[in-house]
Amino acid sequence: MTSLWSFLLQTLTVSAVAALLLVLKAIFRDKLSPRWQYGVWALLALRCLLPAGPAGQGLLPLERWVELAKTCVEAGLSSAYADLWTPVTVASPLPWLTAAPRSVTDWLFAVYAAGVVCWLLWFLIGYLRLRRTLTVLPEGDGQVERVAGRYGLPLPRVARAPVASAFVCGPLRPVLVLPEGGEVDDKVILHELLHLRYGDLWLNVLGCLLRCLHWCDPFLWWVFDRVGNDAEALCDQRVLERLEGEERRDYGRILLSMADDRYARLPGTTSMANGGRNIKARIQSIARFKRYPRGMALVSLCIVVILIPACLTGPAAAAAALPAVSDRDARAHLERDELEDALLRGLAAARVSRPSTVAGALDCYAKAVVNNNGYFLAAVTDTQGQRELYDTLLERNDETWEWGNFYLDLGLFPADDPGRDPTDQRWSSGAMPPYLVLNLTETESGYDAEVAFFYQQVDRESRPHLYLLTHRVEVARGEGGWLVEKTGEDGPAELSDLEAADFSFGVRYLAGHDLAQLSLPEQDGLRPTLHLQRISLFSDETLSYLPHDHGGMICAFGNNATPSPDLDARFASSLLYGCLEVRCPGASPGAEYHAGHEFNVYAGDERLYGSHTSGAVPLWPHETEGSIVAPRSGVGALETDGGVLADRIQFSFTLVEETADGERPVAQIPLHEVSLDLTEVIP
Amino acid sequence: MSGARLRSLLGETAWGVLLVTFDFNVGTLDILPDFLGWFLLAHAVKELAPELPQLPLLYPLAAALGAAAVPEALLQLLGEDLWAALPGYLSSAAALILAVIRIYFFFQLFTDLAGLAARLQPEGRRLDRAMRWQRNARTALDTLVSLPVIYPALSALGDHPAAVAALIVYVWGLLFWALWCLLSLRALVPGEEAPAAPDAP
Structure with a gap:
């Protein structure tokens, strides 16, 4: 802990773990054994010794709350221990001063340390003073x-x-005081010896620390x-397990006689007397004393197994939500300083x-782009990038003050329409534009991918236009x-x-975004090439790939069920698909061409995809020097769901x-x- | 407690176990609602006190599980998911607490019923052992199944065909095993003494 905020976290x-354990202990107070009731505190001890944060999200969104509190307080300070832009983390559960304090929060942390x-x-002094007053009997004690x-x-x-009740102290060289x-009952001595036997003195030292x-x-x-x-x-339970009949009742009476005694807790000491209210609870416990059956160990253990992740790492669902786009309305009437806050x-x-x-990061990035949302972008931007983003966002909002929106022009907003309100619903279909994650490949530092956005806009004459924008991105672990x-x-x-008409049926082929290419033998002056692309499908149920019987087409795409990113999104599968492109070098520029084709894809005996055009299909007007490209000659899956x-394709082509x-x-x-060997060409 | 009453309460327990273990949905309507099962179990554990004095300790647990199942069923009827509607951390904490209560409830229920079986079974019959084995299997598997519910990060395990197959075996196997134990125990309960036949004139 190096700052007030890391201590708070x-x-x-x-405290959150302790509260959870208290709730469960209250539920099982009279149901599970004292061994479980005490043993379950080991989770709290571990939680105390492990730094908060890195192991998981925590039981509550405390990181978010503390980060918000820090941001509010530190914005006007120049602290030595806390940086406004660096998230609060706990490197060690021990406090450590790294510099001379400069701000109020620094001084508070120094006071804490x-x-x-x-x-x-x-x-320590209390313990040493106690030990100094004790004179060990050299001859021991017969009882x-x-x-x-x-x-x-x-x-x-x-x-x-001169004490009212027996106790033991000193974990290294224990002394029974x-x-x-006065006469001391055997059962009291037994109680204290059992503390020694089970190492309770060491646990007491840990508790004091x-x-x-x-x-x-x-x-x-x-x-x-x-x-x-x-x-x-x-x-008490251990004592009772060693006593029989009337002795057990005597033990209860002894406890009752100690109801008025109380000792201050010192490290390395235990005392049987711990206050009237606690004595009462212990007597009640004795009244329902039973030897818990051995089978109870199973359920006790199972409950702890379920608690371990919650107490030590926290459930994954605790991920904090990012500010939603709808916050714009709330910000519309803020003053400048309030807006900055x-x-x-x-x-x-x-x-x-x-x-x-990785899927969550790409979803967050893509939704930042389609919503022009700076917060979403900030969630996938490192600390240094966030500083720059802050300046950019403030600058942008100076220009668009009346909308009170932290928006960024991330590429989708039409450049030729500067007077348009960027907070308007821009998507003529009324839905968020879909996006695709293309060609996700692993690299040394993480992943490379392309994010392709499709969107339709209506011009001033109400004519629809379909656009395609692709971003090349690197995804890497950090912060x-x-x-x-x-x-x-x-x-x-x-x-x-023609492209727009084709896209209206779903994703067919994104020219120029290949994962790999495979040149096929030239025939009759025609040069066929198989272009390979990979699409990563989110687990979102709105995505689907229609199997061959229904056309073998990707008919929906993008993790776009909600406008907010799913930070824990997963890729459910990936799909490799190919496009057979045929170049015709002898074609005349400006002439109109049609093509017919048959295209079948097989894996063993299974046909993954098949298409056939009996009539002539108009070609896309992709012309290069002295050649025309026919990219629609076949686009289909080259991979099964499994x-x-x-391993082979069958095709024909007529120009x-x-x-x-x-x-x-x-x-x-x-x-x-x-025949194909795709494993050789796919990165 | 009369034999008829004991048999009735054991039957109620079997119905409760069936309802809370198995869901059968028609659209958004669960025709085997969990809350009904929990309330049947709550009633049974309370009424079985004369035979099993420790069992009423489970009453507040069954009542709490039943109370939690009511809004869940109502929201399901409206096509909503209670746990998705709650903030993530709250639903995780609630799911965790309910999971441990459920695990303990069934463990203790079958522990006590195994004790009853030991009292009622004829010599040589080992129904109590069968009930304890069933109890142990249920506890271990309930724990494994609860983990992905509480920690969604583990839910990817559910995509594996082996996990799905194990889940089916778990639900059906344990349900039939538990019902067989309960109905066998019910059959062990002695009937009422037949009234003495009038002396022949």
Whole structure:
């Protein structure tokens, strides 16, 4: 812990776990054994010793709350221990001052750290003073030897002191302290010897250390008291398991006689008396004493198994939500300084809402683009990038003050329409534009991918236009999640009427975005090439790939069921598909061509895809020097849902030129089969 | 407690186990609603107190599980998911608490019923052992099945065909095993003493 905020995060995380355990202990108070009641606190001890944050999201969205609080408070300060843009993390559960304090929050943390030292000294001095007053009996004590021998327990050194009740102290060289001049019941000695036998003194030392670390959290101090009480209740259980009949009732009476005694808790000591209210609870526990059947261990263990992730890492569903687009309305009437505060808070939320998966990061990035939402972009941008984003967002909002929107022009907004309100619904279809994740490939630092956006806009004459924009991105791990960086873009390019018509049926082929290409043998002057692309399908149910019987077409795409990103999105599958492109070098520029083809894809005996055009199909007007390209000659799946790749294709192609005298066949590839080894060409 | 009453309560318990274990949906309507099962179980564990004095300790647990199942069923009827409607951390915490209560409830229920079986079964019959084995299997598998519900990150496990097959075996196998145990125990309950035949004149 190196700042006030990391201490807050740590102590709140521990408190949340303690609260959960208290709820469960209340439910199972009279149902599960004292061993479980005490043992389950081990989860709290582990939580105290593990730094909050890196292991998971936490039981509550505490990281988000603390980050928001830090952002609000630190915005006007220049602290040495906390940086406005660096998310709050806990590197160690121990406090550490890294520099001289400069701000109020720095001084508060310094006071906290000094408090930890003071409490440690307080406990240490108290313990040493106690040990100094004790005089160990060199000859030992016959009664203690007899009890230890009878029950097979370790024999400690014994001291007599003017105390009301027996206790043990000193984990390294334990001393059993007995009241001076008074008779001590065997059962009291047995109780204290059992503390020694089971190492409760060491656990008591640990408890005191944790009290020091959380000295300014009264809730945790109360919880640590409860832990001590549970230790005593477990010791009672162990005593009762060694006693019979009337002895058990005597033990209850002894406890009752201690109801008015109370000892301050010191490290390395245990005391049977722990206050009237706790004694009452222990007597009630004795009244329902039973030897819990061995089978109870199973259910006790199973409950702990379920609790472990919750207490130590936190459920994944605790991911914080990013500010929604609808927040625009709320911001519309803010003053400038309020707007800056809102922006800082929004970015703070984004810093602690990192995507946990590659799919989540790409979904977040894509939705940042389609919504022009700076917060979404911030969630996949590193700390340095967020500083620049803050300046950009403020600058942009100076220009569009009346809309009060933290919007970014990320490429989709029409450049030729500057007077348009960017907060308007821009998508003429009324739905968010879909996007595709293309050609996701693993690299040394993470992943490369292309994100393709399709969107339709209506011009001033109400004519629809379909656009395609692609962003090349790198996805890499960093700052507690996955980050996305744009490395390039193509477009936006308006699609031709033919392309638009084709896209209206679904994704067919994105020219120029190949994962790999496979040149096929030239025939009759025609040069066929198989272009390969991979689309990563989200787990979102709106996505589907129609199987061969229904056309083998990707008919829906994009994780676009909701406008907010799914930070934990997963890719359910990926689909490799191919496009057979035929180049015709002898074609005349400007002439109109039609083509007919048959295209079948096989994996073993299974036909993955098949298409056949009996009539002539108009070609896309893709012309290069002295050649025309026929990219629609076949687009289909080259991979089954189970990941089996195609091993051969069958195709034919006929090119027809349209002349004033009618149609004239130019060239032809007869139906034939080509074997494929896609594993060699796919990266 | 009369034999007839005991048999009736054991039958109620069997119905409760069936309802809370198995869902049968017609559209958005669950015609085997969980809340009804929990309330039947709550009633049964309370009424079985004369035979099994520890069993009423389970009453508040069954009532709590039943109370949680009511809004779930109502929202399901409206096509909504209660757990999706709650904030993520709240639904996770609630799912966790309900999961551990459920696991403990069935463990203790079958522990106590196994004790009853041990009292009622004739020599040589080992119904109590069968009930304890069933209890242990249910507890272990309930724990495994609960983990992905509480921690969605583990839900990817559910995509695996082996996991789906195991789930089917789990639901059906344990249901039939539990029902067989309960109905066998019910059959062990002695009938009412037949009234003495009048002396022949």
